Amino acid sequence: MSACKEDDPRIDGIQSRIRVVPNFPKPGIMFQDITTLLLDPKAFKDTIDLFVERYKGKNITAVAGIEARGFIFGPPIALAIGAKFVPLRKPKKLPGKVFREEYDLEYGSDCLEMHVGAVESGERALVVDDLIATGGTLCAAMNLLERAGAEVVECACVIEIPDLKGSDRLKGKPLFVLVESQ
């Protein structure tokens, strides 16, 4: 179940700046490229503003961003709402003690890590990424935060691919997106 911000006049500008690149990273995939959005300062600012308007005043204490494109959208949101930013990373990138969460890919598996001590029990967290597809990575991210005792309030993405039903994999937590794409 997801909420999508279709009615806001800024959405058209944001959606039109997203570039679709066919057959990347492999044949048959229509890749949603947000780098062209980042080249338009107004559209990038509007993107961040739409998330900030939703989350400020909701006592969010932590914004977790998924490496690497979640690192682009998460920090500006965190800064604007006065929350900490917590990077969730591929294995062996974070120094020191980490929590490690494995998750399934189409073929094989991957891992996401979070620093021990990054969030405290009872904190209210958002998870941010550029896009939700199957929801596997976001689910792993939620698990990491919950293992540390945080409450995941919502997942926030710029783009959703609704046909892949990623919102069903978020353990009942809500999803908020700006743009839905085939």
Added chain:
Amino acid sequence: MAAQIVDSTDDRISRISSSIRVIPDFPKPGIMFQDITTLLLDPKAFKDTIDLFVERYKDQNINVVAGIEARGFIFGPPIALAIGAKFVPMRKPKKLPGEVISEEYSLEYGTDKMEMHVGAVKAGERALVVDDLIATGGTLSAAIRLLERVGVDVVECACVIELPELKGRDRLGDKPLFVLVS
């Protein structure tokens, strides 16, 4: 309207510096790793970090902020948003979809490559290059070369931390370097 009191630069730098965690022997024995994730957990220190860069660059007609994957993605976008510049991610190979130009650079053992999208920047644009830390300067100088190959004027490199003993500054040619913590 109440006047906003901003802490002195020295006070802000002091808080930023003390929020950075040093992890010995990461990623390998002998290296004292400068971990900025603890800075990101302190909303005031993170905001001060961004503010110090924004104060320096906001009136300098910077059109482009190029950020180096992955920690440059955390600091670059908030700076870009605040000064009204586009954000351009400089990435490891095969991450950017579509047409790219690439630049090889030396590592301690072997080489690596950095890529930038064709069309992300235009000749004559004024750019900053942002990363969390400058060590040997290899990565930053690769980013400078990529931007200069398409006719961009690299105005300055901006990092949170410098490791001066590694003399990275000398590898930047005539490009100035601005850091908060040395």
